[in-house]
Amino acid sequence: MRAIRRTISETEALDRAPQPRPDKIGARTEKFAHHWDRLIERWSREFGSSFVEDYAFAGTERHRVLHRRVYDGRIEVTEHRIRVHNLPESFCGLRIVQLSDIHHGLFLPFHAVLDAVELANRLQPDVIALTGDFVTYSRAYIEPVAAILGTLRARHGVFAVLGNHDFRVGAEGVARALRHEGIEVLRNRHTIIRHGGHTLPIAGIDDLWYSADLPRALRGIRADSATVLLSHNPQIIRRAAYYRVSLVLSGHTHGGQVRLPFAGSIFGRSPERMRFKSGWDRLGPTQIYVSRGIGTVVLPVRVRCPAEIPHLHLQPHDSDRSLPHRPGSEN
Numbered sequence: 001m002r003a004i005r006r007t008i009s010e011t012e013a014l015d016r017a018p019q020p021r022p023d024k025i026g027a028r029t030e031k032f033a034h035h036w037d038r039l040i041e042r043w044s045r046e047f048g049s050s051f052v053e054d055y056a057f058a059g060t061e062r063h064r065v066l067h068r069r070v071y072d073g074r075i076e077v078t079e080h081r082i083r084v085h086n087l088p089e090s091f092c093g094l095r096i097v098q099l100s101d102i103h104h105g106l107f108l109p110f111h112a113v114l115d116a117v118e119l120a121n122r123l124q125p126d127v128i129a130l131t132g133d134f135v136t137y138s139r140a141y142i143e144p145v146a147a148i149l150g151t152l153r154a155r156h157g158v159f160a161v162l163g164n165h166d167f168r169v170g171a172e173g174v175a176r177a178l179r180h181e182g183i184e185v186l187r188n189r190h191t192i193i194r195h196g197g198h199t200l201p202i203a204g205i206d207d208l209w210y211s212a213d214l215p216r217a218l219r220g221i222r223a224d225s226a227t228v229l230l231s232h233n234p235q236i237i238r239r240a241a242y243y244r245v246s247l248v249l250s251g252h253t254h255g256g257q258v259r260l261p262f263a264g265s266i267f268g269r270s271p272e273r274m275r276f277k278s279g280w281d282r283l284g285p286t287q288i289y290v291s292r293g294i295g296t297v298v299l300p301v302r303v304r305c306p307a308e309i310p311h312l313h314l315q316p317h318d319s320d321r322s323l324p325h326r327p328g329s330e331n
């Protein structure tokens with residue numbers, strides 16, 4: 001909060017400094033941007049949000065510099081220890097960093113994506129999971145966002161699944177651009193990571209509203225194997241529990257995005273979306289982590305719901321015992 005207050009005072013200092021005289025249209029735009037900034041600033045103070053302030057500073061080049069300076073503070077890196085049944089010994093302590101719902105576009109500019117990627121790389125993770133919605137409405141942002149994500153680094157690899165917005169914009173195009181940057185896109189299939197003589201399957205499915213096929217993604221994985229599943233939509237949890245997936249990583253909900261005092265969140269209010277909307281939960285043998293994500297939709301704001309990079313530390317389960325076989329698996 002201190003960093004944000006300092007930023008505001010710096011903005012005011014810059015406002016008082018002599019400015020080049022803008023032309024007529026430029027002056028009106030500048031005036032509008034100024035009022036808009038003040039409005040968002042006041043709103044954010046009212047509701048205790050700080051992410052909205054990032055956008056208040058995103059309007060002009062001068063503000064972009066300030067926005068960049070405070071951005072790291074605006075993405076919350078959340079740390080979680082997750083105990084997984086049958087986790088192979090070599091993967092005890094495996095660290096997964098999740099980036100979800102980037103929504104690169106007008107609401108989340110290039111440098112903001114870059115900041116999120118830098119923050120993720122600084123954690124030096126073993127695995128990076130990208131859980132969909134890389135873009136929102138426009139194809140124009142596919143290659144730029146893929147290019148930035150191509151700079152992500154993780155010991156065992158960077159894996160991605162597609163979200164509903166990616167399908168709307170062009171699933172093939174998004175998948176191709178990510179693959180071109182060395183990111184493994186899991187479309188109803190799994191991959192195996194290997195370490196110290198042990199293996200850990202990482203499965204991924206297409207978006208639930210489009211062509212998700214969980215049995216196909218899990219085909220060939222041993223029934224007693226710990227499995228991580230990437231699914232953009234957390235509503236896969238019931239099916240994942242049926243197939244005894246160990247851990248699901250999801251996004252899609254943006255954590256509600258705008259959480260008003262007393263009224264609750266504006267997004268994700270339907271009963272089936274109230275649960276599994278944000279954070280850790282479990283259903284039967286399956287644990288899930290739902291990230292609040294990075295970007296926004298509909299409105300370029302977050303209120304009391306900051307952007308999030310989950311940093312998950314996998315640990316063996318204390319009372320490990322063999323679970324019943326996964327339906328349809330090999331053994």
Ligand SMILES: [Fe+2]
Nearest residue numbers: 101133252297
């Ligand atoms: Fe999204």
